[in-house]
Amino acid sequence: MQVFKAMFKVMRSRLPSAMIYVVCFVVISAIIANASTNDNKFEAKRLDISIFDEDDTPESHALAEIIKKSNDIVEIEKDKDTILDSLYYRRIDYALIINKGYADKLRAGETAELFSSYHLDESFSVVYMGQFLDEYVSTVKAYLNMGKSFDEAAASAEQALSQNAKVNMLSRIDKGGNSHFSVDFAGYFQYMPYILISIIISVVSLVLVTMNRKDIRFRTNCSCLKESKYTAQLFIGSFVFVFFIWLVFMIFGAILNREMYTGRAWLAVLNSFIFAIVVATMAVLVASFEPKDNVLNLITQVLGLGMSFFCGIFIPVEVLGDGVLSAARFLPAYWYVKANNMIADITPYSFSEVVECYLIQLGFAAAMIIITLLVRKVKYSGAAISTAVKKKALTH
Amino acid sequence: MFLHIFKYELKNGLRTKDLIIWLILFPILLGTCFKIAFGSIYEKTEKFRSIPVAVVDDGDNAAFRQVIESIESADEPFLKATFTDKEKAEKMLDDGDVEGIIFTADKLSLTVKEKGIKETMLKSFVEQYTVREKIVMDAINTAPEKAQEVIASLTSDTASSCKEIPLTQGNPDPYVQYFYNLIAMVAMFGSITGMHITIQNQADLSPLGARNNCSPAPKSISIAACLAGSYIMQTVCMINCVTFLAFVLKVDFGDRLWLVYPSAILGGILGVSFGFFVGSIARVSIKAKTAILMSVSMALCFCSGLMVGNMKAVIAGKIPWFNNINPAAVISDSFYCLNIYEDYDRFISKLITMAVTSAAFIVLGFVISRRKKYASI
Numbered sequence: 224m225q226v227f228k229a230m231f232k233v234m235r236s237r238l239p240s241a242m243i244y245v246v247c248f249v250v251i252s253a254i255i256a257n258a259s260t261n262d263n264k265f266e267a268k269r270l271d272i273s274i275f276d277e278d279d280t281p282e283s284h285a286l287a288e289i290i291k292k293s294n295d296i297v298e299i300e301k302d303k304d305t306i307l308d309s310l311y312y313r314r315i316d317y318a319l320i321i322n323k324g325y326a327d328k329l330r331a332g333e334t335a336e337l338f339s340s341y342h343l344d345e346s347f348s349v350v351y352m353g354q355f356l357d358e359y360v361s362t363v364k365a366y367l368n369m370g371k372s373f374d375e376a377a378a379s380a381e382q383a384l385s386q387n388a389k390v391n392m393l394s395r396i397d398k399g400g401n402s403h404f405s406v407d408f409a410g411y412f413q414y415m416p417y418i419l420i421s422i423i424i425s426v427v428s429l430v431l432v433t434m435n436r437k438d439i440r441f442r443t444n445c446s447c448l449k450e451s452k453y454t455a456q457l458f459i460g461s462f463v464f465v466f467f468i469w470l471v472f473m474i475f476g477a478i479l480n481r482e483m484y485t486g487r488a489w490l491a492v493l494n495s496f497i498f499a500i501v502v503a504t505m506a507v508l509v510a511s512f513e514p515k516d517n518v519l520n521l522i523t524q525v526l527g528l529g530m531s532f533f534c535g536i537f538i539p540v541e542v543l544g545d546g547v548l549s550a551a552r553f554l555p556a557y558w559y560v561k562a563n564n565m566i567a568d569i570t571p572y573s574f575s576e577v578v579e580c581y582l583i584q585l586g587f588a589a590a591m592i593i594i595t596l597l598v599r600k601v602k603y604s605g606a607a608i609s610t611a612v613k614k615k616a617l618t619h
Numbered sequence: 620m621f622l623h624i625f626k627y628e629l630k631n632g633l634r635t636k637d638l639i640i641w642l643i644l645f646p647i648l649l650g651t652c653f654k655i656a657f658g659s660i661y662e663k664t665e666k667f668r669s670i671p672v673a674v675v676d677d678g679d680n681a682a683f684r685q686v687i688e689s690i691e692s693a694d695e696p697f698l699k700a701t702f703t704d705k706e707k708a709e710k711m712l713d714d715g716d717v718e719g720i721i722f723t724a725d726k727l728s729l730t731v732k733e734k735g736i737k738e739t740m741l742k743s744f745v746e747q748y749t750v751r752e753k754i755v756m757d758a759i760n761t762a763p764e765k766a767q768e769v770i771a772s773l774t775s776d777t778a779s780s781c782k783e784i785p786l787t788q789g790n791p792d793p794y795v796q797y798f799y800n801l802i803a804m805v806a807m808f809g810s811i812t813g814m815h816i817t818i819q820n821q822a823d824l825s826p827l828g829a830r831n832n833c834s835p836a837p838k839s840i841s842i843a844a845c846l847a848g849s850y851i852m853q854t855v856c857m858i859n860c861v862t863f864l865a866f867v868l869k870v871d872f873g874d875r876l877w878l879v880y881p882s883a884i885l886g887g888i889l890g891v892s893f894g895f896f897v898g899s900i901a902r903v904s905i906k907a908k909t910a911i912l913m914s915v916s917m918a919l920c921f922c923s924g925l926m927v928g929n930m931k932a933v934i935a936g937k938i939p940w941f942n943n944i945n946p947a948a949v950i951s952d953s954f955y956c957l958n959i960y961e962d963y964d965r966f967i968s969k970l971i972t973m974a975v976t977s978a979a980f981i982v983l984g985f986v987i988s989r990r991k992k993y994a995s996i
Contacts, residue, residue, distance in 0.1 A: 265731060268739040307786045307959060311793055312932030319781075334780050342783035344791035347736045350667045350697070351743065353781050358747055360780045361773060365754050368769045369762045383753050388745040390738075391730040393712055521640050525648055532652035541715060542660045571713060 226434070226443070226453055230460035233430045241422045241468075248418045249475050252411050265390040270294045270316040270348050273309070275301050282326035285377055286359065289384065290319075306341050316348035319356075330373050334360045359384065408480050409567030412491045415472060416536050416556045419499055420527040422468055424506045427461050428519055431510035461503060469499045490566045490577060497584045498559045504591035511598045530556040540564065555587040620836045621844045628848030638812065642856040646805045647863055653801060654868045657794035669699040670737050671717045673708035680723040686748065698744070721745060789958040790871040793928065798870045799951035800925040805860045806886035806950050807916035809853040813894025814908055816845040817988060824905060838989060846895065846981070853887040873958035878966070882957070885973045886950035890916075892980035893946055899988040916947070923947035949973055 272294045276283050290296070297315050299305055309315045318341035325337050338356055342349065362383055366376035433439070434457065443453060473492060477483055484492055509522055531537045533547060534556035540548065551557040562580035564570045632638055674687065687700045701708075701717065708720040712732055719731040719741045727745045731738040751773055758769040818824045820842055822832040831841060861883045864870045872879050897912055922945055924930040931948055934941055942948045953969035960966065 265738070265742075266734055267742055268734065268736050270736075303786065304960070304965070308932070308935070310786070311791070311955075311959060312929045312935075313793060314929075314932050314936070320784075336780070336782045338781040339784050340781055342785050343787065344665075345667045346665050347667050347740065349783075351736065351740050353779065354697070354740075354747075355743065356781050357779060358750070362750065362754060365758070365769050365773055368772055369758050369765055371761075379757065383750050383757075384746075386746050386749050386753065388742055388749065389726075389728045390742050391728065393709065393730055393732045515636075517637050517640055521644060524645065528649065528652050532656045538656045538660065542663050543655070544659055547655050 224456060226448070226456040227460045230430050230434065230457065231464075233433050234426055234464060237426045237429055241426050244418055244422050245468075245471065248414070248472075252414070252475070252479055265392055267293060270352065271297045271314065272317045272319060272352070273297050273299050273306070273315050275318070275320045277323045278321045278325040280326040282329065282373075282377065283321045285381070286321065286325075289359065289381055290355075292385075303341075307343070310341065310343040316346070317352045319352070329360065329363060330367075332364055332367060334364060408476075408488075409491070409563060409569065411476055411479060412495055412563050412567075413536060413560070415495055416498055416502075416534075416559055417527050417531040418472070419468070419495075419502050420505075420530065420556075421523060423465055423499070423502045424509060424523045424526060425519065427464060427503060427506035428510040428514075428523075429516070431457065431461070431507065432513055432519070435510070435513060461507070465499050465503045469496060487566050487572075491563060494559060494562045494566065494577075494581065497581055497588075498555065501555045501584050501588045501591070504588045504595070508591050508595045508598070511595050511602070530554050533557075535560045555584050558583045558587075621840050624836065624841050624844035625848050628845045629851065632812070632848060632852040638852065638856075641808055641811070642805060642853075643859055646801060646856075646860045649804075650798065650801055650860070650864050650868055653797050654870070657797055661792040661794050669696050670719075670740060671699045671701070672741060673711050673717045673720045674700050674702050675705050675708050675720060675722045675724075676702055677705075677722070677724040683723050683727070683748065697740075787959045788961070789873040792871070795870060795872075795958070796924055796928060796931075796951065796955060798864050798868075799954040800920060800923055800947070802857070802860055802864070802883050802954065803886060803923055803947040803950040804916075804920045804925055805856060806853075806883070806890035807893070807920055807947050809849075809856070809887050809890030810894025810897065810912050810916055811909065812849045812853060813846075813891035813896075814898035814912055816842060816849060816895050817898035817984075818905055818908075819845060820988065821899075823902070839985065842985065842988065846891070849891050849895075850888055853891050854884050857883040857887040872954065875957050878957055879954060882950070882953040882966075882970060882973075885970060885977070886946075886953070889946050889950065889973045889977045889980075892977040892984070896980035896984040896987075899984045919945050919947040923951050943972065944976075946973075946976065949976075 272290060274287050274290065274296060276287060287296075297309075299309050299315065306315075306318050310318060320339040320341075322337060322339055328334075328337055334357075337360060340349070340352070359380065362380040363376050366379045367373065369376075371379065434443075472495070476492075480488070505526065509519070509526075514522060533543075534540075534551045534554055535543055535548075536556060540560060543551075548557075558580040561570075562577050562584075565572045565577050565580075674683075676684065684702075687698065690696055690698050691700065700721075701711070703711070705720075705722075708717070709730075711717045712720055712730065715732075718737045719729055721741070722728045722730070727748055729741055729745050731741065754773065755766070755770055758766040762769075819827050820831055820838065822829040832838075834841075858880060861879055865872060865876055865879070894912055897915070898908055901908060901911070903911075921927070922930060922934055922941070925947075931942060931951075934948075942952070949969055949972050953966055953973070956966040956969060
C-alpha cells in the first residue's frame with residue numbers, strides 16, 4: 224500500500240487549509256442552528272421604526288404607544304445622513320415624523336398631511352405603515368363623526384384597532400414534527416455542497432496531480448507495481464478521504480441536530496453522500512487536466528462559488544431568475560438542492576422525485592468518469608505520446 | 620535607472636499568473652455570481668408590488684367581494700385576488716402562487732405559509748375589514764342618526780395622511796453594496812502586489828532581492844520605480860473590474876459613474892500601499908507574509924460587508940470609528956456616497972481619507988525598509 228500511504232502524506236500538507244473550511248462551516252452552522260426556532264405559530268413581523276415627534280402632545284404620544292405595540296422603536300439621531308444610512312442598511316424600516324399641529328388638525332377632522340416620512344424606496348414596509356396610519360386616522364375620524372369627544376374617539380379607535388385576526392399556518396410545513404427533518408436543520412445540508420466542493424477538489428485534485436507528476440509517475444511506472452493495483456490504490460485513497468470528510472460533517476450534523484438522524488433525515492444524509500461522490504469524480508476529472516497550483520485554486524473557486532450561486536445553495540431557489548434555473552439544471556448541485564428542499568418540505572415532498580434526483584446526480588458522476596477515461600485515453604495514448612516525443616526532439 | 624526598473628516591474632507583473640487570476644478573473648467570476656444571486660432579489664422580495672392572494676368564498680360574502688373589487692380597481696392595487704375553492708387555494712399556496720388564503724365563512728380568517736412582511740400585511744388587511752365592521756356596528760348602536768355619515772366617511776377616498784420626503788435620487792437597492800465591496804476586495808488584493816515590492820528589494824527574502832541589492836541603483840529609486848509599476852498594474856485591474864461591473868453586468872452605480880473610476884483607482888493605490896507597508900514591517904517568509912496579508916484583507920472586507928451585507932451598519936452601531944479607518948470600508952463607502960448623497964462632502968472626505976492613509980503607508984514603508992543593508996562578504 225505504498226501509493227496509498229504516499230497519497231496521505233501529500234494530503235497532510237493540504238490539511239490545514241481544508242480544516243479552515245471545516246471549522247468555519249461548523250461554527251457558522253452552529254450559530255445558525257442555535258438562532259433558529261422550531262414553533263409553527265404565526266407571528267406578525269415587527270418593523271423597526273424611528274419616530275420623530277414634532278407635535279409632542281398627549282395625542283401624538285398615544286399614537287406612538289399604539290405603533291410601539293406591534294413594532295419596535297429604534298432611537299436614532301434626527302440627522303438626514305444618519306436616517307438615510309439607517310434606512311439603506313435596513314437598521315430601520317420606516318422613519319416617521321408626526322408633524323407639528325397633528326393633534327389640532329385631527330381634532331378638526333382634517334386628515335391630510337398629518338405625518339411625514341423619510342422616503343428611500345417603495346418597499347412593503349413603507350406601504351404597510353402608510354396603510355396603518357391612514358387606517359388609524361380614519362378610525363379616529365369615524366368615532367369623532369359619531370359625536371364622541373376626542374379622547375373617547377381615540378380610546379375607541381385604539382380598542383377597535385386591537386382586533387386580532389386568526390392566522391393559520393399551512394399545515395404541510397411541519398417544522399421538526401413527524402418528518403424529523405426541520406426546515407432549519409435543512410440549512411445545514413443546504414450549504415454543505417459548497418464546502419464539499421471546496422475541500423474535495425482542492426485536496427483530492429492536488430494529490431492526484433502530484434502523484435501524476437512526471438518524475439513520480441516515471442518512478443512508479445518502472446517499479447514492479449501493477450498498473451491496475453496502482454490505480455486501485457489511488458481510487459481507495461481518494462475514496463477514504465472523501466468518506467472521512469463526509470463522515471465528519473455527518474457527525475457534526477448529528478451533534479447540531481441534538482439527536483441521531485431519524486426518518487426522512489436519512490434521505491438527506493444519503494443525498495449528501497451521493498453528492499460527495501459526484502464531487503469526487505469531478506475532482507478526478509479536474510486532476511486529469513493536470514492544472515498548476517494557482518489554476519487549480521481558480522477552478523475550485525469557479526466550481527464552488529459558481530454552483531453555489533447558480534443552483535440556489537447560497538440564496539433560496541425562488542429568488543433566482545428563470546433563465547438561471549434552466550441553466551442550473553445542467554449542474555449536479557441543482558438536483559442536490561432540489562432533493563434537499565423536498566426532503567425539508569420547502570417544496571412538496573415526493574419520494575419518487577427524490578429518488579429521481581439521486582439518480583440524476585449519479586448520472587452526472589457516471590458522465591464525469593467517462594469523460595475522465597476519455598481525457599486520459601487521448602492524453603496517454605500512443606499517438607499523443609509520440610507527438611510529444613517528436614516535439615521534444617525538435618526543440619532540442 | 621528609474622525607467623529601467625519601472626519597465627521590468629511592468630513586464631514582471633504581466634507575467635505573473637496569480638495577478639491575472641486573482642485581480643482580473645476572480646472578480647469577474649465573483650461579480651457574475653453576485654449578479655445572479657442579488658440581481659433580482661431586491662425587486663422580488665422588498666420592492667412593493669401587489670400581493671397575490673386566494674379567496675375562498677364559501678358563505679357568499681357579497682360585501683367582502685365588493686371590497687376586494689374596489690381595491691383591485693386602484694392603479695397600484697394592494698391585493699391581487701383569485702376566487703377559488705379550498706383545495707385549489709391550498710395547492711396554490713403550497714406552490715407559492717399566492718401568499719395567503721382568506722376564508723370568508725362567518726368570520727374572516729387567514730392561512731399563510733411563511734412569516735414575513737407580506738403575510739403581516741394580509742393579516743392587517745383582514746383585521747382592517749373587521750375593524751370597519753365594528754365601527755359601523757358602534758355607529759349604529761351609539762348614534763344611529765349619524766351612521767350614514769360615518770359609513771360615507773369610511774368608504775370615501777381620503778387623501779393620504781402621510782407625506783413622503785424623498786431622501787435620495789440614487790439606487791436604493793441595498794444589495795448593490797455587495798458590488799461596492801467586491802471592488803474594495805480587488806483593491807485589498809492589491810496588497811499582495813504591494814508586498815512583492817518589498818520581497819523584490821530585500822536580500823534575505825528572495826534571490827531577486829539579493830540581486831537587486833547588489834546593483835548600483837539606490838534603494839529609494841528602485842522601490843519608487845516598483846511602486847509606480849505596481850500602481851499602474853493595479854489601476855488597470857481596478858478599471859477592468861469597474862468596467863465589467865458597470866457595462867457587462869449593468870450594475871447601477873447611480874448617475875455619477877465617471878467618478879466611480881477615480882475612487883476605485885485611489886482605492887487600488889491604497890491597497891498596494893497597505894501591502895507595501897505591511898510587507899516591510901515583518902521579517903518573515905513570503906508564505907507567512909502572504910497568509911497574514913490575505914487574512915487581514917479578508918477580515919477587513921468581512922467587516923465592510925463583503926460576506927454579510929449589513930455588517931458595516933452593525934459596526935457603525937458598535938464601534939463607529941472603525942469604519943473610518945478600515946480601508947475596505949472607506950473604499951466601499953465612497954461608492955455608496957456617490958450613489959446615495961446629493962452633495963459631495965462625504966465623498967470627498969472619503970477620498971481624502973484614502974489619499975492620506977496611502978501617503979502614510981508609503982512614507983512608513985520607505986522609512987522602515989531604508990538602511991536595511993547587508994555586509995559584503
